[in-house]
Amino acid sequence: MTHTQQAAQLLQNLVSIFSQEKLPEICAKTFIKAPEIPSSSWSLGNQLLMIFSGTADARGYNQWRQVYRNVKKGSKAIHILVPMQKKIKEQDTDESKMITFGFKAMPVFRYEDTEGMPLKEYEPKVLPPLFDLAKKNGIQVRWKNSSFGEYGSIDVKSGSMTISTDSPDTFLHELVHWYDNLNHPLKPGQDAQQETVAQLGACVLAKMYGYDVQNYTWQYIANYADTDSPQKVGQACMKVLARVQKIINAILQDAQTCLKQTDVINVSN
Numbered sequence: 001m002t003h004t005q006q007a008a009q010l011l012q013n014l015v016s017i018f019s020q021e022k023l024p025e026i027c028a029k030t031f032i033k034a035p036e037i038p039s040s041s042w043s044l045g046n047q048l049l050m051i052f053s054g055t056a057d058a059r060g061y062n063q064w065r066q067v068y069r070n071v072k073k074g075s076k077a078i079h080i081l082v083p084m085q086k087k088i089k090e091q092d093t094d095e096s097k098m099i100t101f102g103f104k105a106m107p108v109f110r111y112e113d114t115e116g117m118p119l120k121e122y123e124p125k126v127l128p129p130l131f132d133l134a135k136k137n138g139i140q141v142r143w144k145n146s147s148f149g150e151y152g153s154i155d156v157k158s159g160s161m162t163i164s165t166d167s168p169d170t171f172l173h174e175l176v177h178w179y180d181n182l183n184h185p186l187k188p189g190q191d192a193q194q195e196t197v198a199q200l201g202a203c204v205l206a207k208m209y210g211y212d213v214q215n216y217t218w219q220y221i222a223n224y225a226d227t228d229s230p231q232k233v234g235q236a237c238m239k240v241l242a243r244v245q246k247i248i249n250a251i252l253q254d255a256q257t258c259l260k261q262t263d264v265i266n267v268s269n
Contacts, residue, residue, distance in 0.1 A: 006079055006104075006105030007081060007102070007103040007105045009105075010049060010079055010081050010105055013052075036120065037057055038059050038063055039057060039058055039059070042080065043081075045081065046080040046081060049078070049079075049080055049081070050078070050080065050108075053078045053110060054110070054112070055110035055111055056111070056144055056164075057110070057111040057119075058078060058080070058108040058109060058110050058111070059108055059109065059111075060106075060107070060108050060109075061107075064114050064116075067116075068117035069114040069115065069116035069117060069119075070114060070115060071109045071113060071114050072113050072114060072115055075109060075110075075113035075114075077108060077109055078107070078108060078109070078110060079105040079106060079107055079108070080105070080106055080108055081104075081106075082103065082105075082106045083100040083102075083103055084100065084101055084102045084103060084104055085098045085099060085100050085101070086098070086099060086101060123143060124143055125166075128168035128171040128172065129168060129205070130171075130172065130175060130209075130251065130255055131171070132258055133175070133254055133255050133258055134161065134171075134175060134178075136254065136258050137159075137178065137254075138159050139154075139159050139160070139161050139175075140159060140160045141160075141161045141163065142160065142161070142162050142163070143162075143163050144163075144164065151163075151164055151165055151170040151173070152165070152174050153174070154174040154178060156177075156178065156181045156186060161174050161175075161178075168206065168209075169202055169203075169211065170202075172201075172202035172205045172206055173198045173199060173201075173202040174198070175202075175205075175251070176197065176198045176201035176205070176244075176247055176251075177194070177198045179201075179247045179250055179251055180194060180197050180198065180201075180243060182250075183243075183246065184243065193239070193240060196240050197240055197243045197247070200240060201244045201247050201248060204244065204248055205248065
């Protein structure tokens with residue numbers, strides 16, 4: 001396949017991506033912008049091609065070598081689009097300008113297809129509220145770019161949380177998931193009830209800590225209204241509220257204990 005044919009295929013892939021219902025949600029998210037990651041300066045189109053290739057970091061062969069990582073033997077490159085430009089003179093003037101007359105495909109390799117020195121991890125300038133509570137529970141929190149367009153995720157088995165935005169609401173959402181799992185083991189995938197619990201619980205906590213909650217999404221709560229039975233909707237909402245109340249009480253109690261322990265340490269020092 002020639003570079004021109006590869007570019008045409010990539011453009012077709014972008015058209016396919018744009019036809020997906022999730023695209024507006026993905027584009028609206030505040031992805032972490034880390035200057036040390038080359039893809040942070042890529043066009044939105046190329047970032048989407050990278051995300052839908054299942055990675056949050058893709059670089060050229062030599063770019064990986066600059067950070068002491070090597071492409072694994074047998075790994076296949078993914079491709080992004082690079083504009084082909086040329087300089088032309090404008091009519092009736094002596095000035096020149098650059099125009100794009102096409103695209104070519106450029107190979108890059110996913111982080112998952114490399115090995116070597118670990119990369120420096122991103123850290124937010126301001127830690128979210130209740131971050132110390134996550135540490136108290138043994139949760140390892142990492143901030144990194146999204147691989148599949150998600151805001152964040154939590155693995156209760158390994159005790160790890162991955163966040164893909166600086167906004168504190170996602171951290172609180174995943175923290176509520178952690179506490180909810182103590183009494184209601186999390187189901188795989190996007191279960192409507194557990195996501196509603198996490199979203200509503202995060203909203204309550206964010207409001208308590210003085211954050212704006214207008215940008216919260218409520219699609220999970222809306223799922224409960226998609227029925228002809230008001231009784232079922234009411235029962236579902238009551239279950240959600242009961243779980244949220246229990247979780248909030250547990251979080252606030254643990255947070256108060258954590259604060260008292262910090263005070264004791266400070267006094268002793």
